[in-house]
Amino acid sequence: MTDCLFCKMVNGDTPVNKIYEDEDVLAFHDINPQAPHHFLVIPKAHIKTLNDIDDAKLLGKLTLTVSNIAQDLGFADEGYRVVMNCNEQGGQTVYHIHLHCLGGRALTWPPG
Numbered sequence: 001m002t003d004c005l006f007c008k009m010v011n012g013d014t015p016v017n018k019i020y021e022d023e024d025v026l027a028f029h030d031i032n033p034q035a036p037h038h039f040l041v042i043p044k045a046h047i048k049t050l051n052d053i054d055d056a057k058l059l060g061k062l063t064l065t066v067s068n069i070a071q072d073l074g075f076a077d078e079g080y081r082v083v084m085n086c087n088e089q090g091g092q093t094v095y096h097i098h099l100h101c102l103g104g105r106a107l108t109w110p111p112g
C-alpha cells in the first residue's frame, strides 16, 4: 500500500471531500482552508513535484479543471489564485502534485 496521502484519496483508502473526479484528475476541498474557497486539484497518477512532470496535456487539464470548478462554485468572476508549491522553499508539504485554488476574499501579493 502506498504511503502517499493523496494516492490513498485516489484509491478510496482515505475519505475525501470530493468536488470533481474523472479518469485523470481528482478535486477536493482543502482540510485547512486559507480562504473561503480553497480546493485542490491533483492528477490521479503519483507525480512528486512540478519538476517531475513533462506531460503538458495533463498540466493543462489540471489548470482547466481549476477554472471550471471556480466557475461552477460561482466565484470565478470575482477572482481567485492558482498556486502550485514546489519542494521545500516553495512550501510543498504533500509530495504528490496539486494545484491550490483560493478564492472568496481579496488576496495580497506577494505571498510570504
Ligand code: 5GP
Residues within 6 Å of the ligand: 005, 017, 028, 029, 030, 031, 032, 033, 084, 085, 091, 092, 093, 094, 095
Ligand atoms: P502543499 O503545502 O503541499 O502545497 O499543500 C498541501 C495541502 O494539503 C495543504 O493545504 C493541506 O491543508 C492539505 N491537506 C493535507 N492533508 C490533508 C487531508 O488529509 N485532507 C485534505 N482535504 N487536505 C489535506
Ligand code: ZN
Residues within 6 Å of the ligand: 004, 005, 006, 007, 008, 045, 046, 047, 095, 096
Ligand atoms: Zn501520490
